[in-house]
Amino acid sequence: MFILTMTFLGIIIxxxxxxxxxxxxxxxxxxxxxxxxxxxxxxFLNKNIAAGIGxxxxxxxxxxxxxxxxxxxxxxxxxxxxxxSLREKILSENLLVQYLFTFIATFLNGVIFLFILKGLLLMxxxxxxxxxxxxxxxxxxxxxxPPIFLLLNRIKRLYYKKPVFYKL
Amino acid sequence: xxxxxxxxxxxxxxxxxxxxxxFLFLTANIKFWKTPVFVESIIIAVVSPFQELVSKTIxxxxxxxxxxxFLIDTQExxxxxxxxxEKLKFxxxxxxxxxxxxxxxxxxxxxxxTSELNLIYADVVGFDSTGWAKMIMINxxxxxxxxxxxxxxxxxxxxxxxxxxxxxxxxxxLITDPRxxxxxxxxxxxxxxxxxxxxxxxxxxxxxxxxxxxxxxxxVISSGLGGIYQKGLLIGTVSKVYEKKxxxxxxxxxxxxxxxxxxxxxxxxxxxxxxxxxK
Numbered sequence: 388m389f390i391l392t393m394t395f396l397g398i399i400i401x402x403x404x405x406x407x408x409x410x411x412x413x414x415x416x417x418x419x420x421x422x423x424x425x426x427x428x429x430x431f432l433n434k435n436i437a438a439g440i441g442x443x444x445x446x447x448x449x450x451x452x453x454x455x456x457x458x459x460x461x462x463x464x465x466x467x468x469x470x471x472s473l474r475e476k477i478l479s480e481n482l483l484v485q486y487l488f489t490f491i492a493t494f495l496n497g498v499i500f501l502f503i504l505k506g507l508l509l510m511x512x513x514x515x516x517x518x519x520x521x522x523x524x525x526x527x528x529x530x531x532x533p534p535i536f537l538l539l540n541r542i543k544r545l546y547y548k549k550p551v552f553y554k555l
Numbered sequence: 556x557x558x559x560x561x562x563x564x565x566x567x568x569x570x571x572x573x574x575x576x577x578f579l580f581l582t583a584n585i586k587f588w589k590t591p592v593f594v595e596s597i598i599i600a601v602v603s604p605f606q607e608l609v610s611k612t613i614x615x616x617x618x619x620x621x622x623x624x625f626l627i628d629t630q631e632x633x634x635x636x637x638x639x640x641e642k643l644k645f646x647x648x649x650x651x652x653x654x655x656x657x658x659x660x661x662x663x664x665x666x667x668x669t670s671e672l673n674l675i676y677a678d679v680v681g682f683d684s685t686g687w688a689k690m691i692m693i694n695x696x697x698x699x700x701x702x703x704x705x706x707x708x709x710x711x712x713x714x715x716x717x718x719x720x721x722x723x724x725x726x727x728x729l730i731t732d733p734r735x736x737x738x739x740x741x742x743x744x745x746x747x748x749x750x751x752x753x754x755x756x757x758x759x760x761x762x763x764x765x766x767x768x769x770x771x772x773x774x775v776i777s778s779g780l781g782g783i784y785q786k787g788l789l790i791g792t793v794s795k796v797y798e799k800k801x802x803x804x805x806x807x808x809x810x811x812x813x814x815x816x817x818x819x820x821x822x823x824x825x826x827x828x829x830x831x832x833x834k
Binding site for chain 2 (some may be wrong): 398401402404405406407409412414415419421434435438439442445446447448449450451452453455456457458459460461464465468500503504507508510511512513516
């Protein structure tokens with residue numbers, strides 16, 4: 388049942404990301420829900436599960452884009468795992484921590500993107516414009532992350548009594 | 556203690572494997588410019604029907620709101636008239652281009668085969684999920700004879716080209732993506748350059764001769780070279796000319812004529828590409 392819920396949630400997130408959220412783009416910049424999910428997994432679940440979720444959702448995100456296969460799966464897997472590794476040393480429930488980690492993770496995700504697109508794919512990208520977009524996305528993601536974390540934690544609590552979740 | 560270490564090692568191996576898989580996909584992208592199509596096809600087949608359903612529901616709701624609740628008849632009439640104007644503009648631009656061809660080339664070269672374009676209507680079902688690429692998903696694919704490298708237009712200009720097709724859906728790389736490049740000409744001066752996207756919803760024309768007499772407001776059309784975009788397709792209007800006194804080339808900013816970010820319906824040009832022949 389938990390897997391079904393998560394699959395259903397995943398589909399909703401991708402529909403949000405590819406259909407609905409386009410209408411809420413600010414200057415062409417839209418929030419990255421998949422990144423928020425990867426950050427959530429790192430902050431509240433096991434680091435290996437966080438890496439797995441980041442990889443899977445990133446891979447789907449790549450497949451729905453063009454010629455970017457591997458970029459999102461790599462960055463989201465890395466972000467999920469990195470935050471997951473720090474989980475025991477931080478207060479995940481703290482709002483400030485959530486804002487900060489979302490902003491830093493957005494920046495890290497963007498830098499990985501920039502490095503691959505510009506350094507490896509040799510795409511012409513104006514770095515200043517890109518960083519400006521990243522700043523907007525960082526703020527956008529940071530504002531959206533806490534309510535999404537709250538929602539996901541509510542869903543998590545529904546299954547909390549089951550033994551499998553004690554491991555997460 | 557040993558069990559904990561083994562668990563830790565096991566976790567690291569799993570993560571390293573995932574990162575390695577991502578890196579392999581990435582390498583395949585960079586080195587061979589190919590992606591494992593089967594992964595994409597499966598994901599598109601699962602996600603796109605939901606995208607289409609939601610997209611249609613949203614568009615339907617918006618239409619009901621705009622056409623019936625907000626302004627019962629006026630909005631509908633206005634939309635029809637707007638579409639008619641855009642259609643006439645498109646036809647006018649194509650006719651102007653043909654007229655120019657006749658005047659300029661006269662008896663020296665034969666004119667381009669101007670057979671009517673064979674167009675297929677398609678709906679936009681989704682946008683790019685990463686936000687960094689400019690791409691849309693349409694609900695026509697190989698089953699509808701929509702294939703890679705076909706150009707995509709609306710009534711008021713060029714939108715992009717098909718970069719990948721599955722049986723029912725296709726990905727369209729928009730002209731505003733930095734990876735898109737179109738060989739284009741300024742309609743008035745006949746100066747040629749390459750139009751590329753800047754990822755901010757605007758276009759730039761590169762490799763335009765420094766001697767070019769290009770002015771703001773000039774219309775930019777596709778040249779037909781390159782084998783993907785047909786000749787004479789409206790790309791946009793010059794919005795800014797960057798002054799340059801040195802170097803070989805100058806650069807201009809172009810506003811796309813098609814409202815790319817608000818496109819809901821578009822047309823895929825399925826007629827075979829005919830290269831112009833000089834007799």
